[in-house]
Amino acid sequence: MSETTQSQSTDAFVRVCSLDELPTVGVAAADISGRIVAIVRTAEGEVHAVDDTCSHANVSLSEGELDGCTLECWLHGSRFDIRTGDPSGPPATAPIAVHTVKIEGDDVYVALNQEN
Template structure:
């Protein structure tokens, strides 16, 4: 089965070492740029259900602004408490200046 990638935004819409919150088919997704890479991760913290896209991005992680849990952008795994559950991550493709995301394919 082919992955269904959706064009989400232009690469320039995502700030360097920052995040952009979007919705793809009613799924909140944070598009994050860190260390020259673009990641797609659930925009909902697994601990407090707030938007991760409003948090700080640094060294391949995003920090939840409410309680300070950091998540690895590649795996979605929490690095520190209070979060204990990972958040979903999704595959990103860059096509020219377009950012495409597949919700069907999660990174492992």
């Protein structure tokens, strides 16, 4: 998933990967039209997508630890809710963008949030 994903849908959703390409529980980074996004699969099997850059230190969140629905930045320990993007632990105070995910068959599609 490290290469740029081309749009394979007529609407705002872009096919990112298949479910088999994601860790069973964990995070993988994807480049969607030049925007790096963390694709997260929880222990419950839910798939979420958030910007891959920590709002505090500008480092990759996909290299951090997943705890339930919380993604922790590996550098300074900022924590973000992957459902809302809200920081839940310092030093981050600004949220990260959350993107819409849909699963069709075995494929993961993401619609980028253009507001952030």
